[in-house]
Amino acid sequence: MSDVKDQVRKYKIDKDFEPDFFKDIERKSNIWACIQCGTCTASCESGRWTALKTRSIIRKVVLGDLSALKDPDIWLCTTCYQCYERCPRDVRPTDVIIELRNYATNLGNISPNHRTVVSYLKNTGHAVPINDEIKKHRIELGLEELPPTLYKYREEKNNELQKIEKELFNLPLVKEKNKKEKEEN
């Protein structure tokens, strides 16, 4: 028998919710009007194979349940827009998930793989950089060895690639733990 003291509270109380957290979310009134019909979840291709439940995510936003931001499921949406197309209340769940990912990014919840993709963009101007094999293919096909994109002009003085690197997509470095988590720990 485990000690009664060790039991963790499984129910939630009002304080667990922060209804004002999402008050600046775009199209807030539409999201608030969600009728939880489940069209989004049923439309979700990713959700058929994973724990992603679009409907629950929207519900969490309505309640102000911040666990949605830590939920790895929000990163499983393939942005196929099927739910967006079919929602009878025009909630646009895909946009909501993107907004949530923005919130999560600000809290530092970013996967290492995604950080790599961002570093590619910052270093080469492309999410998928070129390699030697493809350069060979390009020449064989009669194309220029390098496409006329930012990467080609990376050696230029005062080049824009450096500016992009400096100004855009500066992700928070370490995962900041919010107060509650610290307290719990």
Added chain:
Amino acid sequence: MIKEKDYENIVVFMCNECGQGSANTAGVARMNYDPAVKIIPVQCTGQVGPIQIMDALNNGADAVACIGCCLGACHFFNGNILSMHRIKLMKKLFKELGYSDQNINQYTSRAAEGETAVGDFVDIVERLSKAIKEGGKFEVEC
């Protein structure tokens, strides 16, 4: 909050149906509100034009409001919406002229609930205090 001496007269045009109805209900329930609020009964808020609103402001009213039926429940179909648009335009004009747009307002109320009218009155005063704070309240130069 502003001091009471800062304003004296708030003119409220109330429609024959829900507008006056809610004020009557508020009276029957003995709900207190600011004595500066003075009601002018009209047929419908759609009847109140810029002439009436400017007349009131010109003659010393500190704030003017129109209170009609709920949207979709106007007894003359869309008088409240017409009034809403009219006041929106007037607000825009006031802003462009450099006055605060907070002392002319349109509200709706429900005849069965006096709270709705009283809530509107409270809001009028709040907005008026905002207008005074901003310093852009419309005033007659005399």
Added chain:
Amino acid sequence: MVKEKTFSFFLGCIMPNRYPQIEKSTKFVMERLGYVLLDMERASCCPAPGVFRSFNKIDWMVTAARNICIAERLDADILTVCNGCFGTLQEVNKHLKENEEHRELVNKKLKLLGDYEFKGTINIRHIAEVLGFEIGPLGIEDLIVRKVHARAAVHYGCHFLKPTRIREIESSENPTIIEDFITALGVESVRFKDQLTCCGAGGGVKSYDGTTSMTIFAEKMKNISEVNPDFILDICPFCHLQFETGQDYLNKKCNFNYDLPVIHLSQLTAYCMGMDQELVGLQYQLMGRNYEFEKEILKNETEVS
């Protein structure tokens, strides 16, 4: 007014850096159709609507607006061959044209990157839309030199049609634009189960969680292989990548034996318009390297050129 019959050719990332054959085909097709393609120098990633938008919507818009500004200088509509690029650029272009507040914000940030200002003078076009609607099946009939007799599994991808209220191209539930077009090329489209679902790559899922991406893809491949097509036809290099690497993955890890060639609409059209099979570049791809088109020659190439 933007220039007529001229496009700023937006390359994106995957096409020039993984599938240059699509770039080659597109240039071939558009030139044959009498269009001028202008290079967009110093363009960057679009950036991808799934990954980068998830991190910072405003920065995503700024980067996209920068690309649009390059095309605005060229004074020609943007042509993309990728659903992702189309999705990003079209959405940002439309959003910034309508939303003054964001336009100001984006223009402010654009100043930090160089001499850019979003004006909203151009539109974004997708190759499938240009071929399918502007040229159309009737328009292409006279220009092709050979037909391909094959059964294709058409994959529309997501961002080309959806969200319909922003794209305003066609119904997302019953689209026929590609089917109609390839019928003119002699190709028959075979319907398969859940045809319009995602390939599993988008939204940053491919980089975030490869297994999920492959699970979704495996179902897609199962449905496709059930109807036994000759090749898979897509209109997006990212879907292209997913179909290529995905089949490879399934063969290696899960003992499948898939070898379906993956062909972009540009490649197929270029071939029908007389480009050599060598330049279609199936030999550079992972799947169906030895696939030969079953062709019907209509006229000699010399007649056309």
Added chain:
Amino acid sequence: MAAKDEKIKETEKIEDIFSSKQEEEPRIGVYICHCGHNIAGTVDVEKVTEFASALPNVVEAKHNMFMCSKPGVQLLKEAIKEKGVNRTVVASCSKNQHGKTFARTIEEMGLNKHKHQQVNIREFDSWVHQKEKDKATKKAMKLVEAGVNRARKLENIETKKISTTKAALVIGAGIAGLRAANDIAELGIPVYLVEKESAIGGHMTRLNKTFPTNECPQCSISPLTNGVANHPLITLFTNAQIKSVGGSMGNYEVEIEIKPRYVKDNCTSCGECANSCPVEVPSEWDMGMSIRNAIYKLYPQAIPATYVRDKNSCIECNICVNICPVQAIDFSMKSETKTIKVGSIVVAVGYDEYNPVEIEPYHYGKQGYENVITQLQLERMMSPTSLTGSEVLRPSDGKIPKNIVMIQCVGSRNDQVGNKYCTGVCCKFAIKNAGIIKDNYPDSNVTICYIDIRTPGLNFEEYYKSSQEKGIRFIRGRPSEITRDPTTGELNVIVEDTLSQTSLMLEADLIVLSAAMVPPEGIGPLGSKLQILRSKEGFLKEFHIKMNPTLSSKGGIYLAGTIQGPKDISETVAHAGSAAASAAAPLVKGYIEKEMLIPTIDYDLCVNCGLCVSVCNPAAISRDNYERPILNEIACKSCGMCMPACPTGAIQLLNFRDDQLLDEIIAVSGGGVVCND
């Protein structure tokens, strides 16, 4: 201060110009009521009286304990008699409570009742400022001053008696129209009943069973259809529609176009013609679930029983003409127009079932999706007279379906298709049909996918419970799509069971869409002929959603049944009965009394811009041949919305004229007489 005085002088100057219109010098009597302690406990009535007596034109100012009592009213009478008071101001309770009492009193004394001005210092003052007595008194003074200012220029307003035409028109002979026509005729008023189909009965006759008792609708409605068809006071026009509507409240003139049936009334309904007709087309009445001929009867029990020829599908082979034993068939019949005069119009044109093709993921009507049908189609399939012999069969292959899935809220509660409302009856009829299927085919699996089950009211929750007990599976979730396997042709419904958070793929042999009720086709043109307003959903708009749900936006035109909004049969019958009573009232009485509180148009100022025409909701203002606005006094609803619309102030509502309102505004906004505390 000086500036203010000047302003008053200025306004007085303007008043001078207007006062030339005045026939008599205003002599105003002001009476302040104590209302026991209700007013006097807060407001210093004596002070107010003193203040009022000093106001211009006031000849008498008094206060009384209860103005509404006999001695109070007597004060008014004496003042009018002895002091020549010709306008009265009573400051007491609200206009609704005793305003009428005083108005009646002065009317008894020979004054026009609109010469009384009621000032509310109880609800608007004493009751809401009980703790601030000084301020309340000051406010009372201002309100009384406003009342006096207003009273000064009050005009006489006459009350007109308009005689009405003793006949009514009912448009639509569904259950609502039949009920309304019957109820009006029972009051002894002649009724014209117009139906666009060839037979009366409407949607109800299409149904198989009605909830919650599962009784036969044909049996419930036939006494009514027979009764209406045989009623001596009801004239029935079938195959007819409204061509034009003229006139106004109490006296309408309506043109009705009657299309030819091509079969004369001596038809014995033997059916020989239909049996011999070589043409076969899908029956619209049966929602395509059966076949009819080019000459046909809408349904077996149709009233009138006369056959009708569908000119568009007829190949004019003349077989029927020759075979008819009574020579009733005549291809040369022409459409005719009848003009009728009526006092009231009841619109009861019903609804249409929503066409689900708009919801693309359900693929309704697409090739390969023949097994996706609507509830009304299911009703026709299950009805006793159906082609399948009331068996439920799959349209694709005629087999009995094993798995039946019903999808709720198709076209209801959907922002994307623009129908935000809940139809409110789909839950009930889906439960009904699911139950009937389960009873007839106990082996079948019936699933209902719903967002919320809405079965309020007596007997309906019980009905829901009994269907659950029968073993019908309820899944809370809106299906995202119906998928079809291209190789096997099988249909699947993809839905999330939101309660267990599981995504489901349901096998379905037959899918039934519970489609919404939408406004009927052609309601737009009919609405504009009648000049009545529509709600944004397209239904006709009622006068007031709570207090007058049967009157339309125009006096004399009433709404019955689902044309006002989705309803079930019992609600429709109740609504139609209420519409009939309202429509009959002015006809039974024989006249309408109308206070001529109407706008006047000064044609010298009018610039013929037409803005007043555009804001007038009851369409009382129209344009004459010279583009000038003209007022239909009877249709006017005295709302005054035309006043601010006018750019030149040419149109002015009597007793609410700009200058009359100005006087009142001056007093309450602090520009009038300064009262000392």
